[in-house]
Amino acid sequence: MRFVAVTPSLLPQARTAYDRHDWRAAVALYRQSLEAGENLVGPDLERLGKAAWWIGDREGCLDAHERAYGKYLEEGDRRRAAKCAQMLRFNYVNGLGDRETGLGWSAKAAKLLAGLDECAEHGYQIRLDARKLCTTGHREEGLPLYDKALEIGRRLHDPDLVALTESWKSLDLIEAGRAEEGFALVDEVCAAAVGGELGPWATGIVLCNAISAYRDSADYAGAGEWAERAARWCERQSIHGFPGICRVRRAEVLRLRGAWVDAEKEARAAGEELERFLVAYAAQAYLELGEIRLRLGDHPGAEAAFRQVHALGTDPQPGQGLLMLARGEPQAAARGLRRALENVNLVTVERARILEALVEAQSTFDQAGSATTASELEDIAASNPRPALRAMALRARGSIDVAAGKQATAALRQALQLWRSLDAPYEVARTRVLLAASYQLEGDAEGARLELDAAALAFDRLGAAPDVAHVNEKIANLPGSQPATTRRAFLFSDIVDSTKLAETLGDETWADLLRWHDAALRGLFAQHRGEEVDHAGDGFLVAFESSASAIACATAMQRMLAAHRRDHGFAPRIRVGVHASDAVRSGRGFRGSGVHQAARIAALARADEVFASVVAAGEAGLTESEPQAVKLKGFARPVEVVAIAWR
Incomplete structure (x- = not known):
């Protein structure tokens, strides 16, 4: 057998x-x-x-x-x-x-x-018809159809159909100007989603729509909050598609808040995750990447990213227009931006950002056109009073007035406060530059200098090299300006993987650790006669009169933390960069490429390392390490650096 x-x-x-x-x-x-x-x-x-x-x-x-x-x-x-x-x-x-x-x-x-x-699929089909009508200019016919789909969902006890229909309805209510009603519905549906009342598919779609709703209306805080919740949900569900979408929105929020290194990582990761999956979102990721590179002064990198956006079928505006403006081509920039505005499917924040860029381009050759464009932006802000939209409109109008020789101090001060409330350091600095011009028109040279100094320091901290050069030129042209150039060694330090460490420790413990870290390092700065220039988060920028003092302080910092780790079991791990160069004294701060070169050199180091430029090491008499040429972001020429032994 x-x-x-x-x-x-x-x-x-x-x-x-x-x-x-x-x-x-x-x-x-x-x-x-x-x-x-x-x-x-x-x-x-x-x-x-x-x-x-x-x-x-x-x-x-x-x-x-x-x-x-x-x-x-x-x-x-x-x-x-x-x-x-x-x-x-x-x-x-x-x-x-x-x-x-x-x-x-x-x-x-x-x-x-x-x-x-009658079945649930009838409800889904009616839902689709409603969305099609609403997005093609027929909201009066489309919105009642959503109610028909909801009746079917409730009659058949289908929570996914109900939630997905309400999610789309909320988006169209917001676009129809019924923002309060629309966002209340967004939050209600999302509560059901994160509460486990829906299936995975419906939950993912609802959360994605919520992120888009807040972002599209320029509510970046709301978008960031829902993006984080969605990312945590995806992690629990072992889902890999939607995290890419959440990364795009996180990158946008991080860019706004000035965390450009983290934003660039998120945008690049999102583009790679989504390019073969959700093409439209991949294009948005590369658009973010291009705008970050543009602000850092990496024009070739920005252009490559914008070309990728175009290849994926999306108009790379306003980024492409801003790049052409930076290259001194305002009329070409304006043509591309005007074409982008012909797209009837632009959401609120996209249209507003393109309009603001168009105002900037037109102001150099078409004052009447820029005024008309600013009026359209003001209409958007009036109908959707989000702080970011209001700030854009005020700044656009202020820039037109200043260009015409009229002071615009009140409007620009209001815009400044709005950007500060949004924790948007780059936008704050841009607004300060315009405010300085308005002060100059009033004859207040000292007020102008204060705003320009603050803007220069902020741009330096962000690594916005083109903006730093632009502001330094303005400062040099102020009446009575006699910039004092001095030689300094700049030390930059920060805690490695601080975000993960903060999340692990919790807010209260992290705050205690930061207080200890700051006090311990400041004691060493004082011992080595260092001058604290800036302190943001867990990072320090300190100026020393000699490279020997700066490097001695850097190695003392690492030894102190290693000893504390050995004796007490834990201390945060830091990286340190040192660079020596000429710089211009500006109030309590310094301006010049050397300031943010030190930060770039520190970024090359890993935990427990000290890197110094060959210039600084040579001035300190240290020659034992083999130098290596590295490319620093935002700088055309490579810089030679060495690792400093401290153990």
């Missing part, structure tokens, strides 16, 4: 993996089942498609749902086939940006549902 070995089915394992949200295992097991010749039923193919989506496999998601669609058609199950068609519409439109194919799948779904008894 012959025995035939029977291979056990992998489908039970695949279904179990799916149910426990082990998406990668579910995809692998379902695919092994297909390769083994098992006949997957429609629901299994749908699960494979959804699991593929959650791990960022767009092609696998499309293939599985197309298979499921065909399987249901063979079986004559029109309702389930329509459900797959609706999912395929979503994937083609939102994943590939292919609206034509997406509309085709939507039409298939509508035909399949015709004549069937």
Whole structure:
């Protein structure tokens, strides 16, 4: 008698993996089942498609749902086939940006549902029709359709349909100018999502829409808050697609708040995660990356990022226009910005930012045009009173007045306060430059100098090299300016992985640690006759009269922390950079490339390391380390650095 070995089915394992949200295992097991010749039923193919989506496999998601669609058609199950068609519409439109194919799948779904008894898919189709009407200028017809979809969802006790419909309705209420009602609905739906009342798919979509709603109306604080909550939810669910979307929004918030190194990392990671998954969001990630590089003075890097945005099918404005402005091409910049404004699908914050950039471009050659553009920006701010929009409008109008020789102190001071309330240091510094010009028109040279000094210090701290040079030129041109150049050695230090450490320790313990760290380091600065120039977060910038003193202080800092670690079990790990150069004294601070070169050199170091430029090491008489040439961000020429031994 012959025995035939029977291979056990992998489908039970695949279904179990799916149910426990082990998406990668579910995809692998379902695919092994297909390769083994098992006949997957429609629901299994749908699960494979959804699991593929959650791990960022767009092609696998499309293939599985197309298979499921065909399987249901063979079986004559029109309702389930329509459900797959609706999912395929979503994937083609939102994943590939292919609206034509997406509309085709939507039409298939509508035909399949015709004549069937009421089901949730009818509600999803009505929801889609409502959104289409609202986004094509027919909100009066579209908004009531949402209520029909909601009635179906409530009648059928389908919380996902209800939540997804309310989520889209909230977006259209906000765009219709009913912001208070719309955002109340956003928060209500999100509460249901994070409270576990919805399935993973609906939860992800609802959270993504909430982030976009707050960001699109220029409420960056709200966008950042929901992005963090969504990221934590994704981590719990082992979901890899939506974190990329959250990264885009986090990068935007970090850029606004001046954390450009972290913002650049987030934007780059988001672009890489999403480029083969959600093309439109990948383009937004690269747009963020380009704007960060532009502010750092890396024009080739910015241009490369903007070209990538364009290749992904998105207009790279206002970044491309700002790059052309920086290159001295205002008319070309204005043409591109005006074309971008023809896009009827621009959300509020996108339109506002393009308008503000257009005001800047037009002010150099078309005063009347810039005034008209500023009026449109003021209308947006009046109908949607978010602080960022109001600040943009006030600054745009102030810049026009100053360019025309009229003081605009009141408007610019108000804009300054709004940007400060948003914790936006770059925007604060930009506004200070305009405010200084207004003070000059009033004859207040000292007030102008104070604003320019503050702007220069902020730009220095951020690493905005082009802005530093621009402001230094303005300071040099002030009446009675006699900038005093002096030689200093600059030391920059910060705690390595401070964000992770703060999260691990908690707010109260982290604050105690920072107080100890700051006091201990300040004691060493005093011993080595250092002058504290700036202190932001966990970082210090200190000036010394000699490179020998600066390097001696740097090594003493590392030895002190190592001893505390040895004797008490813990001390934060820091990195230190030292550079010597000429600088211009400005109040309590210094201006000049050497100031932020020290910070760039410190960024090269790892935990417990001290790096110094060859210039500083040579002045201190240290030659034992082999120098290496490195490229510092924002600087065209390489700088030679050495590692300083301190153990």
